[in-house]
Amino acid sequence: MSDHDYKPKSKVGQWFNDRLPLLTLANHLTDYPTPKNLNYWWTFGGILTFCLITQIITGLTLAMHYIAHADMAFESVEHIMRDVNYGWLIRYIHANGASMFFLAVYIHIFRSLFYGSYKSPREIIWILGIVIYLLMMAAAFMGYVLPWGQMSFWGATVITNLFSAIPLVGEGIVTWLWGGYSVDNPTLTRFFTLHYLIPFLILGLVVLHIWALHVPGNNNPVGIDIKKPSKDTVPFHPYIVIKDGFALLMFMIVFAFFVFYTPNILGHADNYIEANPMVTPAHIVPEWYLLPFYAILRSVPDKLLGVVAMLSAILILAALPWLDTSKIRSAVFRPLYKQFYWILVADVLILGYVGAMPAEGLYLLIARVATAYYFLHFLVILPVLGFKERTLPVPLSITEPILGGSPNLAAARHRESKIK
Amino acid sequence: MKKLFKLILILSFFSLNSAQTFAAEKVDYLKTDWSFKGLFGKFDRASLQRGYQVYTEVCASCHSMKYLSYRNLSEEGGPEFSEAAAKAIAASFDVKDGPNADGEMFTRPGKLSDKFVMPYDNVKAAQAANGGAYPPDMSVLVKARGGGVDYIYSLLQGYEDPPSGVTLDDGVYYNKYMYGNKIRMAAPLSDGIVEYGDGTNASVEQMSKDVTTFLMWAAEPHLEARHQMGFKAIVYLIILTILVYFSMKKIWSRVESEV
Numbered sequence: 179m180s181d182h183d184y185k186p187k188s189k190v191g192q193w194f195n196d197r198l199p200l201l202t203l204a205n206h207l208t209d210y211p212t213p214k215n216l217n218y219w220w221t222f223g224g225i226l227t228f229c230l231i232t233q234i235i236t237g238l239t240l241a242m243h244y245i246a247h248a249d250m251a252f253e254s255v256e257h258i259m260r261d262v263n264y265g266w267l268i269r270y271i272h273a274n275g276a277s278m279f280f281l282a283v284y285i286h287i288f289r290s291l292f293y294g295s296y297k298s299p300r301e302i303i304w305i306l307g308i309v310i311y312l313l314m315m316a317a318a319f320m321g322y323v324l325p326w327g328q329m330s331f332w333g334a335t336v337i338t339n340l341f342s343a344i345p346l347v348g349e350g351i352v353t354w355l356w357g358g359y360s361v362d363n364p365t366l367t368r369f370f371t372l373h374y375l376i377p378f379l380i381l382g383l384v385v386l387h388i389w390a391l392h393v394p395g396n397n398n399p400v401g402i403d404i405k406k407p408s409k410d411t412v413p414f415h416p417y418i419v420i421k422d423g424f425a426l427l428m429f430m431i432v433f434a435f436f437v438f439y440t441p442n443i444l445g446h447a448d449n450y451i452e453a454n455p456m457v458t459p460a461h462i463v464p465e466w467y468l469l470p471f472y473a474i475l476r477s478v479p480d481k482l483l484g485v486v487a488m489l490s491a492i493l494i495l496a497a498l499p500w501l502d503t504s505k506i507r508s509a510v511f512r513p514l515y516k517q518f519y520w521i522l523v524a525d526v527l528i529l530g531y532v533g534a535m536p537a538e539g540l541y542l543l544i545a546r547v548a549t550a551y552y553f554l555h556f557l558v559i560l561p562v563l564g565f566k567e568r569t570l571p572v573p574l575s576i577t578e579p580i581l582g583g584s585p586n587l588a589a590a591r592h593r594e595s596k597i598k
Numbered sequence: 599m600k601k602l603f604k605l606i607l608i609l610s611f612f613s614l615n616s617a618q619t620f621a622a623e624k625v626d627y628l629k630t631d632w633s634f635k636g637l638f639g640k641f642d643r644a645s646l647q648r649g650y651q652v653y654t655e656v657c658a659s660c661h662s663m664k665y666l667s668y669r670n671l672s673e674e675g676g677p678e679f680s681e682a683a684a685k686a687i688a689a690s691f692d693v694k695d696g697p698n699a700d701g702e703m704f705t706r707p708g709k710l711s712d713k714f715v716m717p718y719d720n721v722k723a724a725q726a727a728n729g730g731a732y733p734p735d736m737s738v739l740v741k742a743r744g745g746g747v748d749y750i751y752s753l754l755q756g757y758e759d760p761p762s763g764v765t766l767d768d769g770v771y772y773n774k775y776m777y778g779n780k781i782r783m784a785a786p787l788s789d790g791i792v793e794y795g796d797g798t799n800a801s802v803e804q805m806s807k808d809v810t811t812f813l814m815w816a817a818e819p820h821l822e823a824r825h826q827m828g829f830k831a832i833v834y835l836i837i838l839t840i841l842v843y844f845s846m847k848k849i850w851s852r853v854e855s856e857v
Contacts, residue, residue, distance in 0.1 A: 214853055256665045256737065259820075266820045267827070412853055420846045427839040434835060438828025439637070442741055450742035450817075451734075460777075577854075 206392070211411035212418045213398035215576045219289040220396065221425030222282050228426055229279040230384065234377050236272040244324065246370035248363040251326035252452040270441040276318050277444045278433050280467035283311060287495075292519055294507030295397040301499040303390040308496045310383045315468065317376040320369040322465060327449030332462045334361045334369070340475075343482040360455065400576045401508025410576045461536065469533030470526050474552070476537040477545040487549065494556050501556055503564025511570040515563055522555050625775065627748035628755060630807055634814060637829055640822050641815055646677035648794055649812025652805050654687075655792050657736065660728060660783075662716040665737035666816055669710040675822040676815055684710060691715045729769045731782035740810070740817040747810050749775065754806040757785040 184205040186192050195201040243262050245254040258265035287307070290296055296304035319337060323330045338355050342348040357364025395406055404410040412418070436444065444466060448459045464472050474491050478484035494501075509516040525548050532545040633642045650671065653663070668688035671679045679687065688708035693715060696703035708715065718724035725732050734742075743749045756775035760766055766780065773781045787802045794800050815821065 253665070260665060260670075266818075266824065270824075416849050417853070420842065420849050424839065424842045424846050427835055427842055431832060431835045431839065434828065434831050438824055438831065441824075447742055447744045447746075450738045 208413065208415035209407075210392060210414040211395065211407035212414050213396055213404055213410060213576055214412045214417070215398050215400060215410075216396065216418070216421075217399055218425055219285065219292075220398075221422045222286040222289065224422035225282045225426050225429050226279070226286060227384065228429075229275060229282055230377065230380060233272060233275050233279060234381070236268050236275065237374075237377065239268050240272055241374065244370075246324070246367050248326060248366055248453070251324060251366060255325045267437070270437045274433065274436045274441060274444060276321060277465070277467065278429070278436070279314065280318070282429070283314065284467070287311070288523060291522070292509045293397055293399060294401055294502070294504075294509065296499050297502065297507050298499065299394045300391075300397060303387060304499060305496050306383055306387045306390060308492070310380055310387060312492060313376050313380050313383070317373055317380070318465065318467065320373040320376070322449075323366065323369050324373060325449060326366065326453045328451045328453055328457070328459050329446045329449040329462070331361060331453035331455065332459055333464060334365060336462055337464075338365075340481075340485050340488075343485045345482070397507060398576060399508060399510060400573060401506065401510070402572055402574075402576065404576055463534055466530065466534070469531075470529035471533075473529040473533030473545045474549045476533075477542065477549040491549075491552060494553070498556065498560075502560045504567065504569070505564070506569045506572060511572050512563075512567055513570065514567045518555065518559055518563065522552075525551050525555070625745070627745050627752040627775065629748065630751060632747060632811070632814075634811070634821055637825065639825055641675070641811060643678055644796060644798075645808045645811045646815055647679065648796070648798060648805075649808035649810070649815075650677050650679075651794065652787075652792055652809040653736070653812055656786050656805075657809065658714075658717060660717055660724070660733040661736045662718070662724075662733075663714040663736045663816060664716055665735075666714045667710070668708060668712055668714070670819060672710075673819070676819060677812070681710075688712060729782060733783070736813060736816065738817045740813045745775075747814050750813060751806050751810045753781075754787055754809070755802055 184195075184202045186195050186201050191201055240258060243254065243258045243265065245251060255269070258269050260266075262268075290304065290307070319333070323334045338352055338361065341351045341355060344351060353359060355365070356362065357368060395404075398404070407413075446463060463469075471488050471491055475484045475488040478487045504512060504515065506512055509519055528544065529548045529552065532541045532548065535541040537545065633640060633645070653661075668684055668691075671677055671687060672681045672684035688710050691708040691712075692705045693708045693712050694703060695706050698704055718727065721732055740747055740750060745752070752775040753773060756773045758772055758774055760772035760779075764772065764779070766772060769782060771781050771784055772779055787805050789802055790800050792800050792805065798804060818824070
């Protein structure tokens with residue numbers, strides 16, 4: 179951010195900017211040189227910012243009407259749905275917004291995996307992203323507990339009980355988390371407090387995430403370093419702003435469809451039954467976005483090792499910049515990695531599917547194979563691939579493939595020769 | 599633009615996929631044409647009013663509806679009884695109120711602002727009167743069951759003699775749509791159990807449809823407003839998206855690149 183000698187035009191602006199360089203910051207953000215070949219997978223960063231702000235605003239409004247008490251939480255949610263003006267709208271945006279947030283974050287993460295955005299010099303951006311993702315999961319889980327339905331209660335019981343797997347201190351930790359000897363009112367009130375706090379922690383981390391991004395600048399589909407500013411870049415405003423805006427609107431159409439026409443499809447029917455510690459639901463299932471990790475947890479027969487496997491599945495991502503030994507970033511120039519990438523995508527989808535199914539018979543077997551493959555991908559395939567793979571020649575600048583309209587150099591050359 | 603289509607494809611695949619996952623446990627429920635489904639779905643006003651009649655004459659003796667108020671009966675998007683009719687309905691119930699200035703509890707006729715009077719004082723009393731089974735509150739029942747309206751509609755018509763080999767305890771009935779097929783509620787509906795004021799034939803099928811419609815409204819009282827607003831919101835978003843698309847094309851035409 180130091181490559182800036184911005185001077186506001188007006189005297190007042192200069193006076194203010196000398197004391198607090200907010201105008202320099204604004205100028206940096208609008209002028210920020212962005213690779214001009216970014217595709218639509220790059221618009222999910224902006225979409226995620228929108229999701230976060232939407233969750234915070236709707237969440238604040240809900241918190242004005244919600245009552246965090248075991249005897250009143252369920253009723254207060256119904257009060258919001260029935261009697262609060264547009265309460266149904268705000269709650270459905272918030273509930274479906276969580277799913278939309280995760281949908282976007284998964285696309286964002288898998289985009290990064292495909293184009294190698296996590297590699298040097300962007301490791302810190304990536305690790306901050308993993309921390310944000312972890313916090314998102316914590317916030318979503320605690321948010322799901324707040325309506326105090328059956329799935330809220332039993333989901334909270336199952337997840338908090340995972341801590342009891344820790345040797346020696348496990349039981350003590352669980353009691354401490356609950357604030358008692360079972361999930362009850364103290365658990366609900368602390369979950370509400372943390373659910374309120376975490377989004378602001380995420381907001382802070384998002385600022386760092388973007389700050390860290392603005393140091394090296396965006397990666398791009400070709401995955402090469404570019405000179406900034408140059409013919410390869412466009413200023414963030416208006417080029418990226420309008421493109422992100424367009425993608426965001428498309429996203430909002432999908433979002434609106436869920437909110438207005440199938441607002442409960444991503445939730446579980448049991449959560450419209452008030453929490454009852456005496457009755458256990460037939461299947462306790464987490465929300466869809468946690469299912470792959472739930473499948474990993476259940477695929478290990480030992481409780482402690484299951485928890486370790488589940489946590490490792492997430493934390494292994496933080497080590498990814500060092501596990502991937504390839505010098506080439508973009509999968510476009512890595513023919514083998516590209517195939518393994520899609521196998522990983524399929525693997526995670528399969529894990530999500532079996533996570534929703536009962537852990538028995540064939541489902542359990544599939545879950546075990548998929549879990550083993552998940553770790554194999556990161557711990558064996560990626561490190562080996564970096565040494566063994568024969569990568570395709572990488573272009574010197576992104577202008578080269580752009581002229582042909584494709585990040586694939588061979589295809590671009592082919593098209594170019596046809597034009598000639 | 600090609601990539602854009604890919605994106606839409608993937609998004610739509612995702613939404614379909616998740617819908618299927620959650621529908622996986624579905625049994626073949628009886629189907630009927632619900633007026634409230636679809637982009638412009640609205641409640642059938644007459645059906646809602648009849649459904650209220652079935653609820654209040656049949657279901658309400660055991661099932662509470664604690665999140666509804668009598669005023670809801672005359673509100674827009676619901677059965678839309680006239681305010682006078684809703685007042686009369688409310689007044690036909692005795693509501694326990696108090697304490698008054700002397701510290702006594704007293705009974706008075708219901709008002710529009712009162713919640714639906716509950717059949718039992720508490721869960722224990724409800725269980726004691728129903729052989730240990732608690733008749734669930736019906737306010738959000740439709741949303742609390744996997745099959746939704748189709749499930750409730752089918753259940754009400756799903757009573758059968760048990761197949762050979764299935765023995766039922768006293769006070770347990772066989773229902774082919776019930777989870778596990780055993781239900782503590784005797785078949786609540788029989789032809790002509792209520793007499794509809796509008797002359798509609800009160801067959802079990804008709805009553806099932808009416809009362810399920812009523813329960814859907816009870817669970818989603820703002821469904822009509824939601825559908826109306828949803829259509830406007832999505833049309834607005836589509837128009838705005840098209841406009842932004844062309845602005846984007848215009849802006850990006852200044853650089854050698856594709857969007």
